[in-house]
Amino acid sequence: MGVDYSSFTTLQVTEGEGRVTAVLNRPEVRNAIDSAMVQELHLLCADLEENPRILILAGSNGVFASGADIGQLRERRRDDALRGINSTVFSRIAQLPMPVIAALDGYALGGGAELAFAADFRIGTPRLKIGNPETSLGIMAAAGATWRLKELVGEPLAKDILLAGRILTGEEALAVHLVTEIVEPEQLLAAADALADLIGRQDPLAVRLTKAVFAAPAAAHPVIDTLAQGILFESSAKFDRMDAFLERKKK
Structure with a gap:
């Protein structure tokens, strides 16, 4: 049974053909990521793990996410950090079976930037401001930026x-390929x-296995590539799609 998205309070979720769009919706705090949003993201991930579809993440009111909720962050202590509250859900998002697209407008800072880094694709706008100013608050970007950003x-x-607090504009992010389109x-x-x-026109199993193999550590290659290809070589989609290609070539 699917998740009841109508009960969500921090995400507005709509389901479409082969995809789910989740809009971060805490406009009063510029979509800051709090514990309620983290919990709803976990529920969203559980649904997409069971029923794989493309995920589109977006913000609202001209902002993607201004960061973690500073009010909550101020009260967190060592044991909270060790729980990896944000890093755990961002890793789960990164590991979803089908691709994740982050649609970035306005501020994507701190935890908001780290959520974007967990996506497979990032599309931005000219008014995008993306970066990690955590050190200015006496903490570090500990939800993936220290290794994903590199x-x-x-x-x-x-x-x-990460160390000097530089914030990239949309055009700067495009120039360094942090976003693929403005x-x-x-x-x-x-x-x-x-x-x-475009992704939906591809064979879903081929997309899922390609994403999984792409994320595998170097030591797993080329064995994992060969095993994944072996699965695809036996799939009905391979024969159907290649037969259709060959038929088109005859015309």
């Missing part, structure tokens, strides 16, 4: 963002849907 933009820029705010969700449409 993989995404390289070590020098990652250190500039569109006007009113076109943002349409662009995310267009990308979801």
Whole structure:
């Protein structure tokens, strides 16, 4: 049985063809990520793990997410940090079977940036501001930025963002390939849907296995590639799609 998304208070979730769109909706605090949102993200992940679909994450009111809720963060202590409250759910999002698209407008800072880094694709707007100012608050970006960001933009820029608090604009993020596209705010969700449409035209099992193999550690290759390909070589979709391709070639 699916999740009752109508009961959610921090996410507005809509289900479409082959995808789910989750809009962060705490406008009074610029969509800051609090414990309630983390819990709803976990429920969303549980649904997408059981019934794999593309996930589109977006913000509301011109903001993706301004970061973790500072009011709650102020009261967290060592044991809370050791629980990995945000890092656990962001890792779960990153490991979802089907791709995750982050549609980024306005502020994507701190935990908001780390949520975006967990996605497979990021699309931005000209007014995007993305970065990790955690050290200015006496803490560090501990929900994935210290290692995901280096993989995404390289070590020098990652250190500039993490250690010096540099905030990238949308165009700067595009120049370093942190986002793949810049569109006007009113076109943002349409662009995310267009990308979801492209992914949706591929064979779902091939997409799932490619994502899983892509995320595997170097030591697992090439064995894991070969095993995944062996599964796909026996799939009915392989024969159907290749037969259709060969038929088109004859015309």
